[in-house]
Amino acid sequence: MPSDRYILKWGILATGGIAETFTRDLLVNPEYRGVNNVVHTVVAAASSSSAERAKQFLKKVGAAETAKAYGSYKELVVDKDVDIVYIATPHSHHYQNAMLCLEAGKNVLCEKAFTVNAAQTKLLVAKAKEKNLFLMEAVWTRYFPLSVYVRETITSGRLGKVHRTFADLSMAMDPEKTLQDSHRMVNPDLAGGALLDLGIYALTWVFQTLYDTQPADARKAPTVLSTLKKYHTGADVQTTMLLTFPRSDEAGGDAHGIATTGMRTAADPDGKGTAGPAIRVQGEKGEIQVFHPAFRPTKTKVILTDGTVEEKTFDFPGPPKETGWQNGFGDMNPPGVAHGMYWEADECAYALREGRKEGKYESLEESIVIMETMDEVRKQGGLKYPEKIETTDYPVDL
Numbered sequence: 557m558p559s560d561r562y563i564l565k566w567g568i569l570a571t572g573g574i575a576e577t578f579t580r581d582l583l584v585n586p587e588y589r590g591v592n593n594v595v596h597t598v599v600a601a602a603s604s605s606s607a608e609r610a611k612q613f614l615k616k617v618g619a620a621e622t623a624k625a626y627g628s629y630k631e632l633v634v635d636k637d638v639d640i641v642y643i644a645t646p647h648s649h650h651y652q653n654a655m656l657c658l659e660a661g662k663n664v665l666c667e668k669a670f671t672v673n674a675a676q677t678k679l680l681v682a683k684a685k686e687k688n689l690f691l692m693e694a695v696w697t698r699y700f701p702l703s704v705y706v707r708e709t710i711t712s713g714r715l716g717k718v719h720r721t722f723a724d725l726s727m728a729m730d731p732e733k734t735l736q737d738s739h740r741m742v743n744p745d746l747a748g749g750a751l752l753d754l755g756i757y758a759l760t761w762v763f764q765t766l767y768d769t770q771p772a773d774a775r776k777a778p779t780v781l782s783t784l785k786k787y788h789t790g791a792d793v794q795t796t797m798l799l800t801f802p803r804s805d806e807a808g809g810d811a812h813g814i815a816t817t818g819m820r821t822a823a824d825p826d827g828k829g830t831a832g833p834a835i836r837v838q839g840e841k842g843e844i845q846v847f848h849p850a851f852r853p854t855k856t857k858v859i860l861t862d863g864t865v866e867e868k869t870f871d872f873p874g875p876p877k878e879t880g881w882q883n884g885f886g887d888m889n890p891p892g893v894a895h896g897m898y899w900e901a902d903e904c905a906y907a908l909r910e911g912r913k914e915g916k917y918e919s920l921e922e923s924i925v926i927m928e929t930m931d932e933v934r935k936q937g938g939l940k941y942p943e944k945i946e947t948t949d950y951p952v953d954l
């Protein structure tokens with residue numbers, strides 16, 4: 557291994573499903589994805605329940621034996637070996653957990669949705685600035701080579717002026733049968749619901765194609781019209797948003813984003829793409845399509861008015877199948893296939909190496925605008941979470 561690699565030392569805060577998936581990807585040799593200048597190491601993990609759980613977690617993901625196991629998040633954030641903390645708790649806890657890390661002087665990568673509301677995100681951003689720390693929302697999809705390709709297809713002008721994006725992340729999951737009411741996806745006490753959990757990806761596609769592709773000084777927050785349907789727990793189960801992004805006449809005038817999400821209908825009912833793309837980015841000269849799932853797509857299709865049809869597929873390279881390495885996460889990752897969370901981790905390493913304080917493909921300003929958009933959607937739909945998790949007070953014992 558070349559000695560000039562930048563080594564980033566991670567602390568993992570929480571030991572649930574995505575913490576495991578992320579950490580397994582993190583520990584994949586970056587050379588399998590063609591990355592030779594950064595490397596990740598896990599130096600500690602913490603569980604809110606016990607040090608033993610953290611210890612089992614570290615063993616399960618294959619961390620080094622020297623990695624420390626903590627039975628509280630407070631212990632993790634004062635560990636001097638930790639450069640950056642990955643936060644993988646439910647949405648309700650992100651603000652308190654991220655503030656804990658920043659107060660302790662740690663850089664932070666925080667799972668989506670960033671916080672419960674925009675006011676909380678703004679305070680985290682202000683704290684990171686005050687402490688000169690790196691802070692990024694873990695919207696992993698933004699860092700995929702596929703997303704880079706889609707954005708470049710737009711900025712290159714290949715589609716002409718882009719006027720509209722349609723994005724759907726719906727997964728028919730039969731929530732009454734498959735999820736207990738206490739599950740983080742439908743539990744209002746954990747800021748559950750389709751919007752914050754899945755809708756954020758539909759919004760990601762709308763924003764990364766209609767907002768992020770504009771010059772920074774031309775980006776304007778969208779106006780929002782929305783409707784949402786509630787589940788019996790009070791969280792939303794289906795939400796649809798119509799966003800208008802103000803644009804100058806020279807840039808083609810206003811652009812429209814249609815973002816929708818739901819737990820009762822499927823963007824890809826037969827799992828084979830028969831229903832067509834989950835995302836369509838439409839310009840004057842044609843469109844680029846992205847296929848389900850919006851959070852981890854592997855296939856794109858460019859269709860132009862001149863008759864061009866161009867399909868591309870993208871993979872998630874992991875250690876060769878023969879090694880028996882497997883990430884897990886259902887059928888999505890057979891042996892040899894990673895989940896793809898390492899690209900956002902690489903971005904953290906690049907940023908810290910270069911002294912940047914935010915991610916390259918989603919600025920903190922954009923994260924705030926997206927949180928404001930979701931605030932407005934919840935306001936229009938009458939969806940408020942308990943005060944204990946909407947509050948900007950810190951610290952609050954949740």
Ligand SMILES: NC(=O)C1=CN([C@@H]2O[C@H](COP(=O)(O)OP(=O)(O)OC[C@H]3O[C@@H](n4cnc5c(N)ncnc54)[C@H](OP(=O)(O)O)[C@@H]3O)[C@@H](O)[C@H]2O)C=CC1
Pocket residue numbers: 569570571572573574575602603604605606609644645646647649667668669694696740746753851
């Ligand atoms: N990027 C992606 O693809 C995905 C992202 N996510 C995001 O990751 C986050 C966590 O999701 P996921 O891993 O599926 O959730 P899990 O329920 O599997 O894990 C959450 C973990 O958070 C900790 N935790 C602390 N307090 C609580 C609490 N009151 N209730 C429940 N858990 C608590 C627990 O770990 P411990 O006790 O050990 O600290 C728990 O294991 C969410 O923000 C979600 O949106 C989820 C799935 C996919």
Ligand SMILES: O=C1OC[C@@H](O)[C@H](O)[C@H]1O
Pocket residue numbers: 741753754851
């Ligand atoms: O972020 C996510 O992406 C994958 C989904 O299965 C999961 O519920 C969601 O949290």
